[in-house]
Amino acid sequence: MSGSWLNDDPDTLQDQNTEEVFGMDRWTDRVALVTGASEGIGADVARRLHAEGMRVVGCARRVDRLQRLRDRLGGRFHPIACDLRDEASILRMFAEIDVLWGSVSVLVNNAGLGHNASLLSGATEHWREMLDVNVLALAVCTREATTRMLQRGRGGHVIHISSMSAHRVPPNSGMYAASKHAVRALTEALRMELHERGAGIRVTSISPGFVETGFARQYHKSEAQARETYSRYEVLQPEDVSEAVIYALASPQRSQIHDILLRPTQQPL
Ligand SMILES: NC(=O)c1ccc[n+]([C@@H]2O[C@H](COP(=O)([O-])OP(=O)(O)OC[C@H]3O[C@@H](n4cnc5c(N)ncnc54)[C@H](OP(=O)(O)O)[C@@H]3O)[C@@H](O)[C@H]2O)c1
Numbered sequence: 001m002s003g004s005w006l007n008d009d010p011d012t013l014q015d016q017n018t019e020e021v022f023g024m025d026r027w028t029d030r031v032a033l034v035t036g037a038s039e040g041i042g043a044d045v046a047r048r049l050h051a052e053g054m055r056v057v058g059c060a061r062r063v064d065r066l067q068r069l070r071d072r073l074g075g076r077f078h079p080i081a082c083d084l085r086d087e088a089s090i091l092r093m094f095a096e097i098d099v100l101w102g103s104v105s106v107l108v109n110n111a112g113l114g115h116n117a118s119l120l121s122g123a124t125e126h127w128r129e130m131l132d133v134n135v136l137a138l139a140v141c142t143r144e145a146t147t148r149m150l151q152r153g154r155g156g157h158v159i160h161i162s163s164m165s166a167h168r169v170p171p172n173s174g175m176y177a178a179s180k181h182a183v184r185a186l187t188e189a190l191r192m193e194l195h196e197r198g199a200g201i202r203v204t205s206i207s208p209g210f211v212e213t214g215f216a217r218q219y220h221k222s223e224a225q226a227r228e229t230y231s232r233y234e235v236l237q238p239e240d241v242s243e244a245v246i247y248a249l250a251s252p253q254r255s256q257i258h259d260i261l262l263r264p265t266q267q268p269l
Contacts, residue, residue, distance in 0.1 A: 036111025
Protein backbone atom coordinates (compact mmCIF):
# COMPACT_ATOMS: atom_id res chain seq x y z
CA MET A 1 0.00 0.00 0.00
CA SER A 2 1.47 3.36 -0.92
CA GLY A 3 0.29 6.69 0.35
CA SER A 4 1.54 9.83 2.00
CA TRP A 5 -1.10 9.53 4.71
CA LEU A 6 0.90 6.84 6.49
CA ASN A 7 3.12 8.05 9.30
CA ASP A 8 5.10 6.46 12.12
CA ASP A 9 2.19 6.02 14.47
CA PRO A 10 2.30 2.35 15.56
CA ASP A 11 -1.40 2.03 14.79
CA THR A 12 -0.72 3.28 11.29
CA LEU A 13 2.15 0.86 10.81
CA GLN A 14 -0.22 -1.91 11.75
CA ASP A 15 -2.54 -0.73 8.95
CA GLN A 16 0.42 -0.61 6.58
CA ASN A 17 1.50 -4.12 7.41
CA THR A 18 -1.91 -5.67 7.10
CA GLU A 19 -2.93 -4.89 3.56
CA GLU A 20 -4.98 -8.04 3.63
CA VAL A 21 -7.16 -6.65 6.43
CA PHE A 22 -10.16 -5.74 4.36
CA GLY A 23 -13.77 -5.71 5.28
CA MET A 24 -14.90 -4.40 8.62
CA ASP A 25 -11.94 -5.90 10.50
CA ARG A 26 -9.90 -2.76 9.90
CA TRP A 27 -12.41 -0.79 11.99
CA THR A 28 -12.46 -3.12 14.99
CA ASP A 29 -12.27 -1.14 18.24
CA ARG A 30 -12.02 2.16 16.38
CA VAL A 31 -14.47 4.96 17.16
CA ALA A 32 -17.58 5.82 15.14
CA LEU A 33 -19.80 8.82 15.77
CA VAL A 34 -23.38 8.45 14.56
CA THR A 35 -25.48 11.61 14.71
CA GLY A 36 -29.22 11.22 15.27
CA ALA A 37 -28.90 7.80 16.89
CA SER A 38 -32.06 8.03 18.99
CA GLU A 39 -34.39 6.68 16.30
CA GLY A 40 -34.68 5.37 12.78
CA ILE A 41 -31.68 4.96 10.52
CA GLY A 42 -29.16 6.36 13.02
CA ALA A 43 -30.20 3.96 15.79
CA ASP A 44 -29.80 1.00 13.46
CA VAL A 45 -26.46 2.18 12.03
CA ALA A 46 -25.17 2.57 15.61
CA ARG A 47 -26.37 -0.94 16.46
CA ARG A 48 -24.76 -2.40 13.35
CA LEU A 49 -21.38 -0.65 13.78
CA HIS A 50 -21.36 -1.82 17.40
CA ALA A 51 -22.10 -5.38 16.27
CA GLU A 52 -19.17 -5.09 13.84
CA GLY A 53 -16.83 -4.43 16.77
CA MET A 54 -16.55 -0.65 16.73
CA ARG A 55 -16.79 1.68 19.70
CA VAL A 56 -19.79 3.85 18.92
CA VAL A 57 -20.85 7.29 20.12
CA GLY A 58 -24.49 8.10 19.40
CA CYS A 59 -25.82 11.61 19.77
CA ALA A 60 -29.28 13.15 19.71
CA ARG A 61 -31.47 15.40 21.86
CA ARG A 62 -33.61 12.57 23.28
CA VAL A 63 -30.97 11.14 25.53
CA ASP A 64 -33.44 8.77 27.24
CA ARG A 65 -33.72 6.87 23.96
CA LEU A 66 -29.93 6.78 23.64
CA GLN A 67 -29.70 5.40 27.20
CA ARG A 68 -32.08 2.61 26.21
CA LEU A 69 -29.85 1.81 23.25
CA ARG A 70 -26.88 1.69 25.63
CA ASP A 71 -28.80 -0.70 27.90
CA ARG A 72 -29.28 -2.99 24.89
CA LEU A 73 -25.79 -2.70 23.43
CA GLY A 74 -23.52 -2.29 26.46
CA GLY A 75 -20.26 -0.52 27.22
CA ARG A 76 -18.87 0.08 23.72
CA PHE A 77 -21.81 2.41 23.07
CA HIS A 78 -21.62 5.89 24.54
CA PRO A 79 -24.62 8.24 24.39
CA ILE A 80 -24.13 12.01 24.25
CA ALA A 81 -26.91 14.58 24.45
CA CYS A 82 -26.38 17.08 21.66
CA ASP A 83 -28.57 19.60 19.90
CA LEU A 84 -27.01 19.87 16.48
CA ARG A 85 -28.58 23.29 15.89
CA ASP A 86 -26.18 24.63 18.49
CA GLU A 87 -22.50 24.71 17.50
CA ALA A 88 -21.34 24.92 21.13
CA SER A 89 -23.20 21.68 21.83
CA ILE A 90 -21.39 20.00 18.90
CA LEU A 91 -17.98 21.24 20.08
CA ARG A 92 -18.67 19.99 23.61
CA MET A 93 -19.55 16.59 22.18
CA PHE A 94 -16.26 16.31 20.27
CA ALA A 95 -14.33 17.42 23.38
CA GLU A 96 -16.08 14.69 25.38
CA ILE A 97 -15.16 12.06 22.77
CA ASP A 98 -11.53 13.28 22.76
CA VAL A 99 -11.30 12.67 26.50
CA LEU A 100 -13.23 9.41 26.48
CA TRP A 101 -11.91 7.55 23.45
CA GLY A 102 -9.71 9.85 21.37
CA SER A 103 -10.17 10.52 17.71
CA VAL A 104 -13.25 9.60 15.70
CA SER A 105 -12.36 7.30 12.77
CA VAL A 106 -15.81 7.02 11.22
CA LEU A 107 -18.38 9.81 11.16
CA VAL A 108 -21.91 9.01 10.06
CA ASN A 109 -23.72 12.31 9.51
CA ASN A 110 -27.20 10.88 9.77
CA ALA A 111 -29.27 13.36 11.82
CA GLY A 112 -31.73 15.20 9.66
CA LEU A 113 -35.34 16.10 9.23
CA GLY A 114 -37.94 17.37 6.83
CA HIS A 115 -40.86 19.70 7.39
CA ASN A 116 -43.84 19.87 5.10
CA ALA A 117 -43.06 23.51 4.34
CA SER A 118 -43.60 24.73 0.81
CA LEU A 119 -41.75 27.69 -0.67
CA LEU A 120 -44.98 29.66 -1.07
CA SER A 121 -46.25 29.32 2.48
CA GLY A 122 -43.73 27.45 4.62
CA ALA A 123 -42.58 28.85 7.97
CA THR A 124 -39.10 30.35 8.08
CA GLU A 125 -38.46 28.47 11.34
CA HIS A 126 -39.05 25.18 9.54
CA TRP A 127 -36.75 26.11 6.67
CA ARG A 128 -34.08 27.23 9.14
CA GLU A 129 -34.22 24.00 11.14
CA MET A 130 -33.77 21.90 7.99
CA LEU A 131 -30.79 23.97 6.88
CA ASP A 132 -29.27 24.07 10.39
CA VAL A 133 -29.43 20.32 10.98
CA ASN A 134 -29.23 18.83 7.48
CA VAL A 135 -26.50 21.13 6.18
CA LEU A 136 -24.67 23.27 8.73
CA ALA A 137 -24.43 20.70 11.52
CA LEU A 138 -23.25 18.11 9.00
CA ALA A 139 -20.50 20.51 7.88
CA VAL A 140 -19.46 21.39 11.46
CA CYS A 141 -19.33 17.72 12.52
CA THR A 142 -17.35 16.91 9.38
CA ARG A 143 -14.83 19.68 10.08
CA GLU A 144 -14.37 18.59 13.69
CA ALA A 145 -14.05 14.90 12.81
CA THR A 146 -11.70 15.33 9.83
CA THR A 147 -9.45 17.73 11.78
CA ARG A 148 -8.92 14.94 14.30
CA MET A 149 -8.55 12.25 11.62
CA LEU A 150 -5.88 14.33 9.88
CA GLN A 151 -4.03 14.95 13.16
CA ARG A 152 -4.07 11.25 14.00
CA GLY A 153 -2.98 10.15 10.52
CA ARG A 154 -4.86 6.85 10.45
CA GLY A 155 -7.29 7.64 7.66
CA GLY A 156 -11.00 7.55 8.29
CA HIS A 157 -14.38 7.61 6.60
CA VAL A 158 -17.13 10.23 6.50
CA ILE A 159 -20.59 9.04 5.49
CA HIS A 160 -23.43 11.44 4.81
CA ILE A 161 -26.95 10.04 4.97
CA SER A 162 -28.37 12.14 2.17
CA SER A 163 -31.59 11.39 0.27
CA MET A 164 -33.05 10.73 -3.16
CA SER A 165 -34.08 14.38 -2.72
CA ALA A 166 -30.44 15.23 -3.46
CA HIS A 167 -31.10 13.93 -6.96
CA ARG A 168 -34.61 15.16 -7.81
CA VAL A 169 -37.11 17.59 -6.29
CA PRO A 170 -40.36 16.14 -4.95
CA PRO A 171 -43.45 18.42 -4.88
CA ASN A 172 -43.72 20.75 -1.87
CA SER A 173 -40.30 19.74 -0.55
CA GLY A 174 -38.21 22.52 -2.05
CA MET A 175 -36.25 23.45 1.06
CA TYR A 176 -35.71 19.83 2.12
CA ALA A 177 -34.51 19.02 -1.41
CA ALA A 178 -32.30 22.13 -1.35
CA SER A 179 -30.72 20.93 1.90
CA LYS A 180 -30.00 17.50 0.44
CA HIS A 181 -28.71 18.97 -2.85
CA ALA A 182 -26.34 20.95 -0.59
CA VAL A 183 -25.24 17.67 1.01
CA ARG A 184 -24.48 16.35 -2.46
CA ALA A 185 -22.29 19.40 -3.19
CA LEU A 186 -20.61 19.12 0.21
CA THR A 187 -19.80 15.46 -0.44
CA GLU A 188 -17.95 16.26 -3.66
CA ALA A 189 -16.24 19.34 -2.23
CA LEU A 190 -15.03 17.36 0.79
CA ARG A 191 -13.76 14.57 -1.45
CA MET A 192 -11.68 17.09 -3.41
CA GLU A 193 -10.31 18.84 -0.28
CA LEU A 194 -9.33 15.54 1.28
CA HIS A 195 -7.81 14.32 -1.97
CA GLU A 196 -5.55 17.38 -1.94
CA ARG A 197 -4.38 16.45 1.54
CA GLY A 198 -3.63 12.87 0.46
CA ALA A 199 -4.99 11.74 3.78
CA GLY A 200 -6.62 8.43 2.92
CA ILE A 201 -9.92 9.65 4.35
CA ARG A 202 -12.85 8.50 2.24
CA VAL A 203 -16.23 10.17 1.74
CA THR A 204 -19.52 8.51 0.87
CA SER A 205 -23.08 9.68 0.46
CA ILE A 206 -25.99 7.33 0.82
CA SER A 207 -29.23 8.55 -0.76
CA PRO A 208 -32.25 6.55 0.35
CA GLY A 209 -35.81 6.80 -0.85
CA PHE A 210 -38.60 6.09 1.65
CA VAL A 211 -37.41 4.36 4.82
CA GLU A 212 -39.80 3.47 7.63
CA THR A 213 -38.62 5.65 10.54
CA GLY A 214 -39.84 8.63 12.54
CA PHE A 215 -39.21 10.85 9.51
CA ALA A 216 -42.75 10.91 8.05
CA ARG A 217 -44.31 11.49 11.49
CA GLN A 218 -42.06 14.52 11.94
CA TYR A 219 -42.70 15.69 8.35
CA HIS A 220 -46.51 15.48 8.47
CA LYS A 221 -46.97 16.02 12.25
CA SER A 222 -49.47 13.18 12.03
CA GLU A 223 -49.20 9.49 12.95
CA ALA A 224 -51.99 8.63 10.52
CA GLN A 225 -50.28 10.31 7.57
CA ALA A 226 -46.99 8.69 8.54
CA ARG A 227 -48.66 5.27 8.51
CA GLU A 228 -50.22 6.06 5.14
CA THR A 229 -46.83 7.11 3.71
CA TYR A 230 -45.23 3.83 4.69
CA SER A 231 -48.12 1.60 3.64
CA ARG A 232 -48.45 2.65 -0.01
CA TYR A 233 -45.95 -0.05 -0.91
CA GLU A 234 -43.11 -1.90 0.76
CA VAL A 235 -40.63 0.79 1.80
CA LEU A 236 -37.03 0.36 2.98
CA GLN A 237 -36.18 -0.54 6.56
CA PRO A 238 -33.32 1.11 8.49
CA GLU A 239 -31.28 -2.13 8.21
CA ASP A 240 -31.20 -1.67 4.42
CA VAL A 241 -29.41 1.64 4.91
CA SER A 242 -27.06 0.14 7.53
CA GLU A 243 -26.12 -2.51 4.97
CA ALA A 244 -25.11 0.24 2.53
CA VAL A 245 -23.02 1.91 5.26
CA ILE A 246 -21.18 -1.36 5.86
CA TYR A 247 -20.66 -1.86 2.13
CA ALA A 248 -18.95 1.54 1.87
CA LEU A 249 -16.87 1.07 5.02
CA ALA A 250 -15.81 -2.47 4.18
CA SER A 251 -14.75 -1.80 0.60
CA PRO A 252 -11.00 -1.91 -0.07
CA GLN A 253 -9.11 1.32 0.63
CA ARG A 254 -8.52 1.77 -3.12
CA SER A 255 -12.26 1.98 -3.72
CA GLN A 256 -14.29 5.06 -2.75
CA ILE A 257 -18.05 4.66 -2.99
CA HIS A 258 -19.35 8.12 -3.87
CA ASP A 259 -23.11 7.87 -3.68
CA ILE A 260 -25.48 5.00 -3.25
CA LEU A 261 -28.98 5.64 -4.59
CA LEU A 262 -31.19 3.25 -2.68
CA ARG A 263 -34.91 3.21 -3.51
CA PRO A 264 -37.62 0.85 -2.44
CA THR A 265 -38.17 -1.40 -5.44
CA GLN A 266 -41.71 -0.11 -5.82
CA GLN A 267 -40.98 3.60 -5.34
CA PRO A 268 -41.92 5.38 -8.59
CA LEU A 269 -39.99 8.70 -8.18
N1 LIG B 1 -36.89 8.05 6.41
C1 LIG B 1 -36.77 8.37 5.14
O1 LIG B 1 -37.66 8.09 4.31
C2 LIG B 1 -35.52 9.07 4.65
C3 LIG B 1 -35.32 9.14 3.25
C4 LIG B 1 -34.17 9.76 2.78
C5 LIG B 1 -33.27 10.31 3.66
N2 LIG B 1 -33.49 10.25 5.00
C6 LIG B 1 -32.50 10.88 5.89
O2 LIG B 1 -32.10 9.92 6.85
C7 LIG B 1 -31.60 10.62 8.00
C8 LIG B 1 -32.18 9.99 9.25
O3 LIG B 1 -33.58 10.18 9.28
P1 LIG B 1 -34.60 9.06 9.77
O4 LIG B 1 -35.41 8.68 8.61
O5 LIG B 1 -33.92 8.01 10.54
O6 LIG B 1 -35.53 9.99 10.70
P2 LIG B 1 -35.93 9.90 12.27
O7 LIG B 1 -36.36 8.51 12.62
O8 LIG B 1 -36.88 11.02 12.45
O9 LIG B 1 -34.56 10.20 13.00
C9 LIG B 1 -33.96 11.46 12.93
C10 LIG B 1 -32.81 11.54 13.91
O10 LIG B 1 -32.21 12.85 13.79
C11 LIG B 1 -32.07 13.39 15.09
N3 LIG B 1 -32.12 14.86 15.11
C12 LIG B 1 -33.03 15.66 14.51
N4 LIG B 1 -32.80 16.94 14.85
C13 LIG B 1 -31.72 16.94 15.69
C14 LIG B 1 -31.02 17.94 16.40
N5 LIG B 1 -31.37 19.25 16.34
N6 LIG B 1 -29.97 17.58 17.16
C15 LIG B 1 -29.62 16.27 17.26
N7 LIG B 1 -30.25 15.27 16.63
C16 LIG B 1 -31.29 15.62 15.85
C17 LIG B 1 -33.23 12.80 15.90
O11 LIG B 1 -32.90 12.79 17.27
P3 LIG B 1 -33.64 13.65 18.42
O12 LIG B 1 -35.00 14.03 17.92
O13 LIG B 1 -33.65 12.74 19.60
O14 LIG B 1 -32.74 14.83 18.62
C18 LIG B 1 -33.27 11.37 15.35
O15 LIG B 1 -32.37 10.55 16.04
C19 LIG B 1 -31.97 12.08 7.80
O16 LIG B 1 -30.84 12.81 7.37
C20 LIG B 1 -33.00 12.05 6.69
O17 LIG B 1 -33.02 13.24 5.93
C21 LIG B 1 -34.59 9.65 5.51
